[in-house]
Amino acid sequence: MKKTLRLLPLITVLAALTMFSQGCKKEDKTTEAPAAKAALSATEIVLGAVFPMTGPIATYGQESVNGMKMALKKVGNVVGLPIRLIVEDNKGEPVESANAVKKLINVDNVHLIVGSVASSNTLAGAPIAQQARVPLMTPASTNETVTQTGNFISRTCFTDAFQGVVMAKFAYESLKKKKAIIIVDNSSDYSKGLAAVFKKKFVELGGTVIDGTFTYVQKDTDFRSLLRKVKREGPDVVWLPGYYTEVGLMLNQARQMGMNLPFLGGDGWDSPKLQELAGADGIKGNYISSHFSPDDEDPMVQGFVKEYVATYGQKPGAMAALGYDGVLVVADALKRAGTLTHKSISEAINSTKDFVGITGSITIDENRNARKAAVVLETTATGMKFKQKVMP
Amino acid sequence: MSEETTFFFYDLATYLLNGITQGSVYALVALGYTMVYGIIKLINFAHGEFYMIGAFVGFYCIAAGMPLWMAFPCAMIGSGLVAITVERIVYRPIRYAGRIPALITALGTSLLFQYAGQNIIGADPKAFPKVTDFENQTYKFGELYISTNQIVIISTTFILMVFLYWLVNHTRTGKAMRATSFDKNAAELMGIDTNKIISFTFFLGASLAGAAGVLVGMYYNSVEPMMGLIPGLKAFVAAVLGGIGIIPGAVLGGLVLGIAENLVVGFWVSTYRDAIAFGILILILLFKPSGLLGKNTKEKV
Numbered sequence: 001m002k003k004t005l006r007l008l009p010l011i012t013v014l015a016a017l018t019m020f021s022q023g024c025k026k027e028d029k030t031t032e033a034p035a036a037k038a039a040l041s042a043t044e045i046v047l048g049a050v051f052p053m054t055g056p057i058a059t060y061g062q063e064s065v066n067g068m069k070m071a072l073k074k075v076g077n078v079v080g081l082p083i084r085l086i087v088e089d090n091k092g093e094p095v096e097s098a099n100a101v102k103k104l105i106n107v108d109n110v111h112l113i114v115g116s117v118a119s120s121n122t123l124a125g126a127p128i129a130q131q132a133r134v135p136l137m138t139p140a141s142t143n144e145t146v147t148q149t150g151n152f153i154s155r156t157c158f159t160d161a162f163q164g165v166v167m168a169k170f171a172y173e174s175l176k177k178k179k180a181i182i183i184v185d186n187s188s189d190y191s192k193g194l195a196a197v198f199k200k201k202f203v204e205l206g207g208t209v210i211d212g213t214f215t216y217v218q219k220d221t222d223f224r225s226l227l228r229k230v231k232r233e234g235p236d237v238v239w240l241p242g243y244y245t246e247v248g249l250m251l252n253q254a255r256q257m258g259m260n261l262p263f264l265g266g267d268g269w270d271s272p273k274l275q276e277l278a279g280a281d282g283i284k285g286n287y288i289s290s291h292f293s294p295d296d297e298d299p300m301v302q303g304f305v306k307e308y309v310a311t312y313g314q315k316p317g318a319m320a321a322l323g324y325d326g327v328l329v330v331a332d333a334l335k336r337a338g339t340l341t342h343k344s345i346s347e348a349i350n351s352t353k354d355f356v357g358i359t360g361s362i363t364i365d366e367n368r369n370a371r372k373a374a375v376v377l378e379t380t381a382t383g384m385k386f387k388q389k390v391m392p
Numbered sequence: 393m394s395e396e397t398t399f400f401f402y403d404l405a406t407y408l409l410n411g412i413t414q415g416s417v418y419a420l421v422a423l424g425y426t427m428v429y430g431i432i433k434l435i436n437f438a439h440g441e442f443y444m445i446g447a448f449v450g451f452y453c454i455a456a457g458m459p460l461w462m463a464f465p466c467a468m469i470g471s472g473l474v475a476i477t478v479e480r481i482v483y484r485p486i487r488y489a490g491r492i493p494a495l496i497t498a499l500g501t502s503l504l505f506q507y508a509g510q511n512i513i514g515a516d517p518k519a520f521p522k523v524t525d526f527e528n529q530t531y532k533f534g535e536l537y538i539s540t541n542q543i544v545i546i547s548t549t550f551i552l553m554v555f556l557y558w559l560v561n562h563t564r565t566g567k568a569m570r571a572t573s574f575d576k577n578a579a580e581l582m583g584i585d586t587n588k589i590i591s592f593t594f595f596l597g598a599s600l601a602g603a604a605g606v607l608v609g610m611y612y613n614s615v616e617p618m619m620g621l622i623p624g625l626k627a628f629v630a631a632v633l634g635g636i637g638i639i640p641g642a643v644l645g646g647l648v649l650g651i652a653e654n655l656v657v658g659f660w661v662s663t664y665r666d667a668i669a670f671g672i673l674i675l676i677l678l679f680k681p682s683g684l685l686g687k688n689t690k691e692k693v
Contacts, residue, residue, distance in 0.1 A: 054515030056616075091515070186663050213661045219622065221612045224410045225657040228403060245517050249612055256530050257537045276519035277614055 040111055040340060045083045047072075047330070048104035050115030050125060055092035056218060056245040059271045060117040060319045064139065066312050067323030068114065070304075075331040079340075083331075090116055094124035101125035105132045112137065112345050114326055117319060118243070119143030119190040126153045135346035139326030140291075140319055142267065143193045147368040152346045154368035156329050157291055157322055157359070158392070160190070163266050164197025166289050166374045166390045167239070171264055172205040174376075174388070175287075177237035181230050182211035183250075185242040187218045194241035194266050202239075210235065216246060223250045224257065231259055243268040248277025255281040262286055270318040275381065286379045287387065292321040292359045293375045295386040304358045315383065318359075325357035402535035407658040408651060413542045413611070415650020416549035420604035421627035422634070422642035423556065424597025430637035431573045431593045433491060437498040438478060439601060440624015441505035444617060446471035446602020447609040448513065451520060459525040464606055471602030472595040479594040484587070502624075509617030517616040520609045528610075541611045548607060552600060553643060559596075560639060569593060573637075622666075629673045635683025644684060648672075 040046075049068065051061035065087055072083055086108050088100035097116055104110045105128070112135040116122045122141040129136035130150035138146060138155045142163055147153050171177045180202055185191035199209045210233050216226060227250070230238065240247060240263050247269055254263070262285055269288045294305045294315050304324065308316040332355055333348035334340070355362045360372040371392050377384040421443050428436045449470035453463035482501055486493050530539045560566040571579040572589045580586050608623075609615045630649045634641025649669055656668045676683065 054510055056515075056517065058514070058516035215661060215663045217663065217666075219618075220662075221608075221614065221619075222410065222414055225407050225654040226662050228406045228410075229658055232399065232403065245614075248519075249614055252613055256528075256539050258530070258532065273516065273519075277517065279519075279613060 040109060040342075042340075043081065045078060045081050045334065045340070046108060046110045047083050047085050047327075048101075048108060048110035048113040048115075049085060049087045050090050050097055050100040050104070050113060050121070051087060052092035052117060052121070053087065053089040057092045057118060057243050057271075059244075059273050059317070060140070061089070061092075063271075063317050063319040064115075064117060064323035064326075066308070067316065067320035067325075068327045070308065070311060071324045071327035071331070075327065078331050078334045086110065088115075090121055090125075092118060092121065094120050097121040098124040098128060101128045101136070105129065105134050110134065111340060111342070112330065112349075114139060114323075114330065117141065118188065119146055119193070120188055122146050123149070123189055126150075129153065133346075134342050135349055137326060137330065137349055139322040140267075141190070143189050145189070145193070151350070151368070152342070154346075154349050154364055156326050156352075156357075156362050156364070156370045158372045158374055159369050160193045160197055160266070162392055163289050163374055164194045164241075165201045166376065167264050167266065167287075168198045168201035168205065169390075170287065170289070170376050170388075171237050171239070172202060172207050175237065175262060177262075178207050179235045180207060180209050180237045180239050181214060181233055181235040182209060182239045183214040183216070183226070183230065183242070184211070185218060185246065186215045188242070190266075190268060191241045191243075195239070198239050198241070216242075216250075218243070218246065220246060221249055223253050227254050227257055227259060231257065236261055238263045240264065241266045241268060244271040244274040245277065248274050248282070251278040251282035251286065253282075255279075255284075260285070264288065267291060267318055269379070270377075270384065272314065272317060272383075274379065275383070278379075280381045283379050283381055288377050288379060288384070289374050289390075290377055290384070291318040291372070291374065293377060293384065293386040296375075298358075300356075301358050321359050325359050325362065328357055329355055329362060399535065403658060405536050407654045409536070409538065409542065411651030411654035412647060413545050413650070414653065415630075415647035416546050417604045417608055417623065417646075418627050418630045418650055419643045419646025420549055420552065420607075421601045421623055422630040422646045423553075423639065424601045425628055425631040426634075426636055426639060426642040427569075427593050427597045429631070430639075431569065431590055432483075432487065432576075434483065434494050435498065435628070435636075436483075436597075437495070437624070437628075438501040438505060439597065440620030440622075440627070441502050441509075442471045442475050442598035442620075443601040443605040443608075443623060444505070444509065444615075444620035445474050445605070446598075447605030447615045447619060448509075448617075449602065450606035450609060451518065451615050454523055455521040457524075460523045461525065463523075464603065467606045468599035468602045471605070472599035475594040475598030476591050479591055484590075502620075506618055506621065513617055515617060517614045520613050520615060523610065526610075541607075545607045545611060548603065552603060556596070556600070556639065565589070565592065626669055629669055632673060632683060633676050635686030638683065638685050641683050641685040648684075 051064050052058055053061040090097040090100050104113055114137055117140045119141040122138045126149040130152050135152050140157050142160045144159050144161055147155055182195045184195045202209055265288045267290045270290045275283050329352055337344045337348040350364055350368055352364045362370045374390050376387040378387050424439050446467045450463050450467035453466045528540050530537050568584045568589050572586045576586055630645035631642050634645030653665050656665050
């Protein structure tokens, strides 16, 4: 017994080392030249997925994959072949995303990759897929630069250039707000991109914007001093393009400090966790732009919502709908691709036209972005309430 | 006084209040670092995880319907027991293997808890359940907002520190702790069961961290398995800042760090918050390696 006890610390250290080395092992694979790719499987279609299944934006990954699985069940076999889904967890971190993309390409030999959600994650994986000439399609990353990586990278959602403008207009025209403060998540490309777009449009419309020193980073928990500084400037609206984990805490603290002005955000807020973290007071009276509203009366949307609730026991958020549509677009592209090579699959995805999904009609333009409508939702204690739909 | 000056003082008061609240939490965690270091010269990097475990014990107790006055001691005892177990099966066997193996083992233990936590509990942040016997309210004094949570954190920290001071300086156990810290072999010769005292020190440190975990869970309304990482590091900085091994030093270091961070956020840019925390550490190590309250001791040759 004594001997085993003496070994325990060693085991602990070994366990820790194994965790590290797993990360490193994936790294080694980079040296393999993309030219030395093995032939793709001819008996099945291997669909790689990179999503944050754990970590600060875990509900996005879980919802996306739920939506994808539902779509896969609906699609069944495509061109006579079954689709095998391999899900890799990137924990919401760029480095893990890059590793996951490498693994899917080099080890699993995938036909194509779907993912990820956070733009900084997709941006870390996209150059690897582009270099290996493997199609990577993101259902949810909205930052402009994502698809500029190359012709194998595409997306089936709108971009921040559109989303930011929608919210700037909403703030100025619908809410009649004139003085905005912008709080930025400095660790997120998504947040920085949206901040710039909003600022440009809001100023163009005639409003004033104060920004620059109002920043935080992912995993921060205490925003009271930052919010105090915001309050001192006396804005009538706050543009907060972040993710729900930090936004939830910030809303909670803001209301406790007597800040009752509306906070506006993008699709990064669209998670059921937001209400839990913000609390009943924090969630009230804020607005976001998103891809989809479960209240939409379109029969196709209602069918999806009903089936999703029956399968997973909760209302679908935007990510579930985007994951669902993403797989449908992929299946449609596979049918049109003719031969199953990376190149032909990529070309088929990029030539998607007027595909009707539950998040709207999807047409991939020459920059490989989807042109789609956005919805503005009001956050309330009982969920997101539909406010208006904005066409591109 | 002009309006600008009035506002400036309200700003300053708000930042100080936030700083003292955060600093109290750092101080509670730093105490464990400092006590364990004082007694066996081990920098226990797994200490931040005891804070996380305390938060989760509290989380599950309250979710199961316990009132706060019961859940709070449960969380303290729970993380204390985990700490005793860790000390018994991980640190004790290598106590004489030197300081570097112990340090690496502590890092390994920390990672083990973080990743096991993510695996078992799940990595997404969880909203802290509603406490039945406690209602968070905000009081307004001019432009200064104070929440009940902040009052609870500051006063609980104060009470626990007075208790600790009394325990270490005015009880037999405290005397034994000080003796063990001073000279372990001599203490053993005097009939002190040093193994027991070391276990007790771990228990004490971890239960303070566990208390901090519950307070923070309530304050921010969120708990997650990685929550111990950054506060653990900051508390380590606080302990070094005040002089590691010195109990009042940990408290002073925690408060200084908390206040400095909030002043940086308030009057400068929040991005530099963590940079300042670790910048302070580097400065202290350069100019006063023994810490603010530390005495410069000459190495005996």
